Amino acid sequence: MQLEQKQLVAxxxxxxxxxxKWFDQTKGFGxxxxxxxxPDILLHANVLRNFGQNSIADTTEIEILVQETARGMQATQVLSIGEADCATLSEMPSVPGxxxxxxxxxxxxxRVKWFDKAKGFGFANIFGRTEDVFIHIETLRRYGFADLQPGEAICIRVAEGERGLMAVEVRSWDMATRS
Structure with missing residues (x-):
């Protein structure tokens, strides 16, 4: 008797x-x-981390590789992350000065020194420099982040604000290596 073998090809x-739609860093998915x-597409935290980010803001544009699984559609890789759709970016506050x-x-x-999502701000240190750089939560959201963790590596563009250095752009740590 010969058994028929079924090969499941994803x-x-x-x-x-x-x-x-939403992403919950504590739950580890969105x-x-x-x-x-x-159908909605599952985005697991590990897939996001492989792209170099630990969080992503709701309404952020994203390009992903998607595969159908037994449980539905699932992201297997993040290809790019755009900006959050905050009505329009022109409505977002500009950086004073x-x-x-x-x-x-x-x-x-x-590297992130600390960030308090509830307070809406935090600080980072540029490698090789001692000054703190202020990071506002709206700047994070503008570039698709929802939160930052202490010690997290990031890329930032910095300008002199009214009270010192301010991040005017925040990107994932490997932004410079992406084309």
Whole structure:
């Protein structure tokens, strides 16, 4: 008697653009809504960490590789993270005292000193420098972050604000290596 072998072949992951519906860092997962519609897509914290981020803000644009599993659609890789849809970015507060072009500012490698989501701010230190750099939660949200952890490596662009150095852009630590 010969047993028939069934081979389960998982469909090849395919790229999907969408928006983060919600992500709970404590639970370790969240969901993405595809621009083309369809079921919600599970985004696990490990997939996000492999991209270099520990958190992501709701309404952030994201491009992911998606694979259908027995439990539904699941992100297998983050390809890119855009900006959060905060009505329009022009409605977000500007950095007091900074009116230049972000591209003119150097991208600096930094490490988070502390960040308190409830207070809405925190500080980071640029590698090789002693000054603290202020990070406001709205700057985080603008670039797709929901929170930062002490010791987390990030890339920032910094400007001199009214009270000292301020992050005007916050990106994942490996931003400089991505094309």
């Amino acid at each position: 469909p090849t992951p395919h790229p999907v653009r969408g928006t983060v 969901f993405v809504v595809a621009d083309d519609g369809g 900074f009116e230049g072009d972000l591209e003119d500012l150097e991208i600096c490698a930094a």
